[in-house]
Amino acid sequence: MNRLTTSWGTFPLTRFPADPRDPLRAWDAADEYLLNHLAESGTGLSGAVAVVGDRWGALVTALAAARTAAGAGQLTQISDSYLGRSATAANLARSGAAPDAVTLLTTQDPPPERVDVLLVRVPKSLALLEDQLHRLAPAVHEDTVIVGTGMVKEIHTSTLELFERILGPTRTSLAVKKARLIHTTPGAAAERRAAGANPWPLRYALPGDAPAGLAGRTVVNQAGVFCADRLDIGTRFFLKHLPAGIGRARVADLGCGNGVVGLAVALAEPEAELLFTDESYQAVASAEENFRTHAGDGRKAEFTVGDGLADVAPESVDLVLNNPPFHSHQATTDHTARRMFADARRALRPGGELWVVGNRHLGYHVTLRRIFGNSELVASDPKFVVLKAVKTAGKRTGKRTGEPDGAR
Template sequence: MNRLITSWGETALTRFPEDPRDPLRAWDAADEYLLRHLADEGTDLSGSLVVLGDRWGALTVSLAAHGPVQLTDSYLGRRATSANLARNAGSAPGAPPVVLRSVRDEPPERIDVLLVRVPKSLALLEDQLHRLAPAIHADTVVIGTGMVNEIHTSTLRLFERLVGPTRTSLAVRKARLIFCTPDPALPRTPSPWPLRYALPDDIGAMSGRTVTNHSGVFCADRLDIGTRFFLGVLPAPEGPVDVVDLGCGNGVVGTAAAVASPGVSVTFVDESFSAVASARETYRDNVPGGDDRAAFLVGDGLADLPDDSADLVLCNPPFHSHRATTDTTARRMFTDARRVLRPGGELWVVGNRHLGYHVRLRRIFGDCETVAGHPKFVVLRAVAPASGGTGRSRTGTR
C-alpha cells in the first residue's frame, strides 16, 4: 500500500486485486499533476463533478468530499475505487455521496467540472466525449491529464472537435494537462460506436460472420492476428460441455465455440464493461435463440465461478496493465482456470511466443503441450489433472 499526499490530505491507495508482489502504484505523476493544479487554481468543485477514466481511484478518492461521479470501463478500477474509498472513510459527513458508474451507464444530465484521465484507447475517449458533450455547458471546466506518451496530436484534435478549443500545459515529471474550453455552438453528433464488421472467410466456424465492438475493446475495428490464428485451431467439443471465454473481448472466441458445437454452454467473462456488452451482441447475432446457453459476466477473471464448474477455458491473456508490461493478469487467469476446471478439463491459451507462457502453465498444471505455432504466436493446451493424475481430457478434443 502506498500513500498519496495532496492538498486534500493523505490517501492510502492500492490496486485491485491487491497483490504484494505487484510493484506498480495506484497512481502516477499525471494524477498528482491534476490534483495539484485543482488546488493551486482554487477550482470550484461545488457543482456536478465527473471523473472519467480514473484508473484505480486516485482522483475520485482524493476528491471524495465533493461527491464526484466516476465513469470507468474497468471493473477492477471500480473495485479498487470502492475499496480505497472504504479504506479512507469515503465521503466526509454531510458531503454528497460518491457515485460509481460504468461508461455503459447513462451519463449525468449536467456536468460542471469534467476531469479526464486520458485512456489508452482513443476510441473510448471519442465515444465518451460524444456521450458526455450534451451535459457540458459553456462554463464547464474540462481538464484532462496523462503522461506525455499518452497524449498525442490526435488526442487534442478529439477534444477540439467534440468539446471546444484545446491547449496543453508544460510537461512536469513526464505528465501533461489538457485544458479545453467548451464551445456550445459545436454540433452534437451521435457516437460512431459500436462498430460492426464481417470476419474473413477462412477462420473456421466464424468465417464471414459479423462481430460487434464497443469502444475501448482490444482491436475494436479489426480482428487481431493472434485471435485470428486462435480461431483457426480452436477445439470442437463433443456433447454438452461448459466453456468459458476468459477475457472475452468482443466474444468472437466463445461465440465460435457455440457455433461449432451446438451442445456447449458458454460463459463470457471480462473486466471491461464494453467488452462484455460487445460479447453479448456478437453472440446474439450469431447464435439466435441461444440465450439459455450463455452467461455474460463483468468481473475479476474467474473469481465468481465455482470450483470444478468448467470443461474448457479459452483465453487470450493481456500482458499490459495500462502502459505497464506485466504477467500478473495472465498468472492469475491460469491459476483460476486450474481451480475452475473439472478434472480432465482443458485450458487453451494463445499468446506471443516471447511471453513464455508454457513455463507458467507447467508450474500450475504439471504440463502443457503446443497445439499450433506461428512466427509470432503459439497456442498452448493444459489439462487439469484427473483424480488419478492421468490428465485425460473430458472435452473430447483429444
C-alpha cells in the same frame, strides 16, 4: 501499501485485487499533476463533477475527501474497468469516505445529465476517449471546466484533436514529471452538436477467409475493445486450432473481448454451454450482442463482467479459452496472465483443459507448468503459440494472484 499525499490528506491506495508483492502503484505523475492543479485552482470543490477514466480511484478518493470537507455535491466516476471500479470502492472505504460520496458508473450506464467540472484521465484507447467525450458532450455547458491529464507519451495530436472537435478549443500545459494537463474551453451547444454523431459502437464484417464458421459475419465492437475494427491475428490463429468434439461441455471464454472465440465454439458445438467473462463492460456488451445475433436468443450463455473467473464456482467448468493481455495500461506485465491461469485451474473440473494463445516470446509454457504441472504445445507459427494445460488431481492450486505456492 503505497500512500498518495495531496493537499487534502494522505491516502493509502492499492490496485485491485490488492497484492503486497505488486510493485505497480495505484496512481502516477499524471494523477498527481491534476490533483495539484485542482488544489491550487480550487476547481472541482463545488458543482457536479464527472471523472472519466480514473484508473484505480486515486482522483475520486482524494476529491471525495476535499469535497466532503467543503460540503460539495455530486461526484461521479465513469469507468470501463471492473478492476478499476473495485479498486475505487476499496480505496474510498479505506479513506473513510461515506458510501454515497461517489456515484460509480460504468461506460454502459447513462452519463450524468449535467456536468460542471469534467476531469478526464486519458485512456490507452483513443476510441474509448472518443466515445466518452461524445456521450458526455450533451451534459457540458459553456461554463463547464474541462481538464484532462495523461503522461506525455499518452497524449498525441490525435488526442487533442478529439477534445477540440467534440468539446471545444484545447491547449496543453507544460510537462511536469513527464505528465501534461489538457485544458478545453467548451464551445456553444450548437458547435458541440456540429462535431457529428458518435461512431461507436462499430459494426463490420469479418473477412471471407475468417476461420471457424465466422466468415462474412457482421460483428459489433463497443469503443475500447481490443482490435475494434478487425479480427486480430492472434485470435485468427487461435480460431484455427480450437478444440473440437466437446459436446455438452461448459466452456469459459476468459477475457472474452468481443466474444468471437466463444461464438466460434457455440456455432461449432450446439450443445456446449458458454460463459463469456471480461473485466471490461464494453467488451462484455459487445460479446453478448454478437452472441445473440449469431447464436440465437434461445441459446444458453452467461455474460459476466468481473475479475476473471474469481466468482465462478470451483470445478464447474470443463474448458477455458484464453488470449490474455500482457499490458496493464502502459505497463508490460504477465501479472494478469498468471492470475487468469490460476483462476482457470481453480474453476476447471479434474481433467478440464485451459487452452491459451499468446506471443511466442511471452513464455507462457513456463507459467502453465508452474500452475498446472504440465503444458502441451498444440500449434505454433513464427509469432504465436497455442498451448494446452490439463487440470490433474496432483498439482496444488496457485494463489489467487496467480503466483503458485512455493514459486518464490
